[in-house]
Amino acid sequence: MTDVFHDELIETLPALRAFAMMLTRDRAAGEDLLQDTVVRALDKCDSFTPGTNLRAWLYTIMRNQHINGLRRRQRERLTDIDDDLLDNLDSVAANQEHSLVLKELMQAIGRLRREQREALHLVVADGLSYEEVAHICGCPVGTIRSRIARARQELEVRLTGEVLPKAPTIAAREAQSALVSGR
Numbered sequence: 001m002t003d004v005f006h007d008e009l010i011e012t013l014p015a016l017r018a019f020a021m022m023l024t025r026d027r028a029a030g031e032d033l034l035q036d037t038v039v040r041a042l043d044k045c046d047s048f049t050p051g052t053n054l055r056a057w058l059y060t061i062m063r064n065q066h067i068n069g070l071r072r073r074q075r076e077r078l079t080d081i082d083d084d085l086l087d088n089l090d091s092v093a094a095n096q097e098h099s100l101v102l103k104e105l106m107q108a109i110g111r112l113r114r115e116q117r118e119a120l121h122l123v124v125a126d127g128l129s130y131e132e133v134a135h136i137c138g139c140p141v142g143t144i145r146s147r148i149a150r151a152r153q154e155l156e157v158r159l160t161g162e163v164l165p166k167a168p169t170i171a172a173r174e175a176q177s178a179l180v181s182g183r
Contacts, residue, residue: 002050004050005045005048005050005054008054008055009038009041009042009054009058012054012055012058013034013038015055015126016034016037016038016058016059016062017030017031017034018121018125018126019059019062019121019122019126020033020034020037020062020066022117022118022121022125023062023063023066023118024066025110033062033065033066033069034062036065037058037061037062037065040061040065041057041058041061044061053132055128056128056132056135056136059122059126059128059136060135060136063118063136063137104159105155105159108154108155108158108159109155111158112151112154112155113151115137115147116147116148116150116151116154117151118137119133119137119144119147119148119151120147120148120151120152122136123144123148130144130145130148
């Protein structure tokens, strides 16, 4: 293991911790996932290609570790968000209203489909490009764009309570056009 690998791994730990907490939605499980990921990365450091994106490589390891854990348990646990995590999300003390809004947002994010929540976190919270997220998730870039768009729509509906009008399909637009033109 090179010093560069070691330094970059340590530099990436806070982002990995945040990703683990987002994946597991539980402090203890997140810390376990982070530890498992670091152990796996250290064990497999010889398979890392120097000069490539270490952060994406580590995220991929963590995501695979998490999915393997879910498969072992045969179902995803649906637990509420750990209230202690909310204290760490804001660096300044928020007033009560901000805390409630943040808690509501975190709960809405927690109710998103796992794939949507994962893609949204990687792009918005970690600042990765759609291409990097697609590589991590092992799917096309268009799928990531779709997951993020749907996640944002779902969050808007859950947080505002307003149902967004659906865009008409091509067939519906053609039918409406035919009615208007009298065909």
